[in-house]
Amino acid sequence: MSELEGLEQESKNNFVCDKDQASSLKLFVVLSKAYRSLMDQAVKDMKSYGLSSAEFMVLEVLYHRNRIPLQQIGEKILVTSGSITYNIDKLENKGFMKRVPSSEDRRVTYAEITEAGRELFDTIFPLHVSSIHALMGGLNTGEKDQAIDFLKKLGKGV
């Protein structure tokens, strides 16, 4: 299939931005691409354990906190209450956690990891970490530390 059919022309764009802006834009594009390709792989890894990325993150929180109000999970992983309800329902149906009503504050429901959930996570977390580590193979340790530093600054700058 030929791609030239008469009218095509490359770059009518006559907007030129200064060098600083250009490098900011480039950074944004490169960051997006890196994030997407890494996250795609990470998601595949989590799916291979039978968990969506949101479920994985919730379970990770529960693994470290054992019992925590639903609300606080949403704050930690930055999703809305609707999404928490949805994902907690799924994890509860799978038997990896259960809801426990608070006796102190009847508005509150705790999420509590079950033995099955803990066993699952004991198994998959090391696998996941080593999968992430492999993804980061493009940088050596010193570069990673610098990259961490830059990305922290970027995140805060917003």
Next chain:
Amino acid sequence: MSELEGLEQESKNNFVCDKDQASSLKLFVVLSKAYRSLMDQAVKDMKSYGLSSAEFMVLEVLYHRNRIPLQQIGEKILVTSGSITYNIDKLENKGFMKRVPSSEDRRVTYAEITEAGRELFDTIFPLHVSSIHALMGGLNTGEKDQAIDFLKKLGKGV
């Protein structure tokens, strides 16, 4: 609301990974957070022009290519054909682009930017660039260049 109700305990986690893995994981977390907070702001900016981020990206491609097969847009911005159909429909309804059937290959439909689309993008692209530039204020120019280098390596490492 007290957060301690009897059974809580911090970190039952007894999995310890080596230092390299730990810094890979940290990098992944920091990258995710930076991406999300930057992208949240960028999306707000695009919404302020009346475009979703996907619509913005499609229009950006069209602005530079003028006319391009639908398929190739999906390849450029990494979305599936279903998503292209959805977003092209919206842009076409808004009058910013139109479908043009190829006369050479009847399977192919070109997306072609309209004058209205070009005018819109002439207006909003400089605004968007300066908005992105502001978001990147956490790093100076040299740091940006280094960050770009690292992120390229990371993206390729996958």
Next chain:
DNA sequence: TTTTATTATCTTAACCTTAAGATATTTGAT
């Protein structure tokens, strides 16, 4: 030439997220 494989677009259903708002409970102010 006929068949087979590939390609481009569109359709549909499922999934996941958010925003808005409903309900119930608790806290704080008067």
Next chain:
DNA sequence: ATCAAATATCTTAAGGTTAAGATAATAAAA
């Protein structure tokens, strides 16, 4: 003690993405 504001969870509807597959057209192979 009462009323208003704040908080936690859930519900619903809408937006947007993907995966799978339907359809049609072209290219390649037998």
